[in-house]
Amino acid sequence: MRTVTIYDTTLRDGEQMPGISFPKSYKIQIAKQLDKLGVDVIEAGFPAATQGEFEAVREIANLGLNARVSGLARLVNEDIDRTIQADVDMVHIFISTSKIQIEHTVKKSREEIVEMAVEGVEYIKSHGVECMFSAMDATRTEVEYLKTIYKAVEDAGVDIVNVPDTVGIATPFSMYGLISELKKVLEVPVDVHCHNDLGLAVANTYAAVKAGADQVQVTINGIGERAGNASLADVVILIKAVEGLETNIKTEYLVETARLIERLTGIKLPPNTPIVGDNAFSHESGIHAHGVLSEATTFEPGIVTPEMVGHRRKIVVGKHAGRHQIKKLLEDAGYAVSDDVLTKIVDKVKELGDKGKKITDLDVITLAEVLMGEVKKEERVIQLDEATVITGNRITPTAVINADVNGERKITSAIGVGPVDAALRAVAELVGKQIRITEFRMDAITGGSDALAEVYVTVEDEEGRSFTSRGAGADIVMASVDAVINAVNYLMKMRSR
Incomplete structure (x- = not known):
């Protein structure tokens, strides 16, 4: 050869x-x-x-x-x-x-x-x-x-x-x-x-x-x-x-290497980058997602798999989503919905998408809870009590998180390249190294020095399960912490099922 x-x-x-x-x-x-x-x-x-x-x-x-x-x-x-x-x-x-x-x-x-x-x-x-x-x-x-x-x-x-x-x-x-x-x-x-x-x-x-x-x-x-x-x-x-x-x-290290270069150069790859981009094995279209859930090679090359390059396959919710992928997301989070409720959720997701809204996994869960009339706040794995972030000139950004994790009081701390990074690292420490933040994006909703920020995060565990959530507020650090904790809570629930 x-x-x-x-x-x-x-x-x-x-x-x-x-x-x-x-x-x-x-x-x-x-x-x-x-x-x-x-x-x-x-x-x-x-x-x-x-x-x-x-x-x-x-x-x-x-x-x-x-x-x-x-x-x-x-x-x-x-x-x-x-x-x-x-x-x-x-x-x-x-x-x-x-x-x-x-x-x-x-x-x-x-x-x-x-x-x-x-x-x-x-x-x-x-x-x-x-x-x-x-x-x-x-x-x-x-x-x-x-x-x-x-x-x-x-x-x-x-x-x-x-x-x-x-x-x-x-x-x-x-x-x-x-x-x-x-x-x-x-x-x-x-x-x-x-x-x-x-x-x-x-x-x-x-x-x-x-x-x-x-x-x-x-x-x-x-x-x-x-x-x-x-x-x-x-x-x-x-x-x-x-x-x-x-x-x-060793192709299984391709994504790992690409992300290292992204981090050290500060140059983010477009999500549609072949092989190593965030969307390389992501599917939103209902037709594609349905096929991939049944047999991956229906809408993927087949000669290269996500595992082959160190990637993960993602089924993403958006206005092109179909019933199968939304039902799968809800089932993974522990929700059994009727066909009528599922239809209403799918219709609402498409309506939000037509308005230009980015739909997160948490949005779908929230829709299901509202339509089913059962908001399961008591099942939250992490309950945040207090978050403190210290930053400034010649001070390494440091975050301290005080929270209840499965009924146990935990205090974690972490440093980062900035206050948001430090806070997100401290939250990740609450549940151990097996949870990592794979995507973070922030948009300003309003202008001015008191602008509201909307934060989107995706967290992933070692088995490739991921969950996307959002947080919003004038305090970008707390909006980020809220988004991560929301995502981690549902991901931990999915892990326990």
Whole structure:
């Protein structure tokens, strides 16, 4: 079985995304997660760029990871030396080869560029280190010249050549043709690096693999220069699930890794992001939900499951919801409703949806209780007595929650990046680590400094059960606490049934 190796450049090209700058502690944390994920090569950075970058790359190189560690260097000995001094396994060198970049940036003859590339490879190999060579802007370079320079570095002892679509100009058809041509003349492995300027980075990477590429360069969540790079999750699933080839990626950690990068960059993925997005395995449409509840593959690809990538399947309530999913939600929460009551609930949910309202699980439960005339407040697992939050300049936001949990008095405390985060963590501590908050959203209902805020939260347990609730008020911290406690109460009830 053919295996395609994964070269992750989140820490180098990913960090070149405007607005992102990883401190060393973040780089080390990400490198460890990439190693856990099963990445074959981690491009840890550009050691010659800054002293901090050098130290981060060197520390990652000495972590004892299973993944090999690579560093980027310009084709000058000072850069190469600095990269080798960072203890990397591989030095990745590059030089422009397209007509436009040669004329405006390199300003050397084509023969001189080939000579420089060969000398760079030979210099690196003389130090006993692996070498990757990139012909920058390869997809705008004449194919015959690409063959010439790649053959020259192959003869010089390069370990792998990279074909970068530097400005994201390629299409799947042109990429397939280019890699096919290069594979005819090269014996060393061929790698590809695709940018997403035209939204084709994943498709181009996949086309390159179809044409015989041995390695792909990717980033977590597709972060990177301009419109970003090919997303690791998308590429790996295409390679494995669609093409039937092997990688060393442990796909069950894909969502976990994506969320880590979201948290460390502050860049939230759109919910409709393939594979790792919040909605990747969520269903609202009544027709879809009914089918999925009976057999998941009726309205999911089948070749990739939520469990395969570390995700959870969600049946979401909205104006497109049908009777089956609403009935299932109520049954899971312990409510047996008649057909007449169910019809009224479904009609009300659709009415609210038509008005642009976001319908939560708690809204459906409340409708059921009102229509059935049985409000079960006495079944609340958590009764909040007091919540105190301390925050301010040079004070770590800290929350203390005093509550009754199943008849037992509990006081919990937690710190967070802000008062809301601290409060939510303290609430989660009330019922243990098995409950986690997977989604948090806040909207202002009114304007002004005393604006009312509406908070939506989703909590999930270790078995994948989730519940969505809302809270509202002028105090956003207390609105958040109320929303989480409401959600946790019903989730705990569902767990006990």
